[in-house]
């Protein structure tokens with residue numbers, strides 16, 4: 001009765017969920033279903049399985065459902081390399097090739113120091 005692994009008949013089993021530690025039934029019907037679909041023995045109870053699946057679904061579709069982060073280059077602005085700190089910066093104007101371009105913080109710092 002308990003060691004009938006040679007028979008194809010399944011018996012109800014109880015498993016312990018690895019997430020919440022609850023004992024949950026793995027019925028003969030479920031076992032047949034899992035075997036038919038080539039699923040491995042469940043390790044989570046139904047509730048945790050649903051939660052897990054939802055989490056996986058959202059993380060997997062995250063890149064397709066959601067828009068990528070806002071474009072770094074705003075309309076009209078230019079991406080420049082700051083002449084002071086060397087960091088890339090976005091400026092709302094066309095940089096002039098004959099003049100140094102500063103990022104916002106360097107620009108503000110220089111402006112505060114009244115350096116031209």
Ligand SMILES: [Zn+2]
Nearest residue numbers: 017020045048
């Ligand atoms: Zn659980």
Ligand SMILES: [Zn+2]
Nearest residue numbers: 082085103106
């Ligand atoms: Zn800078």
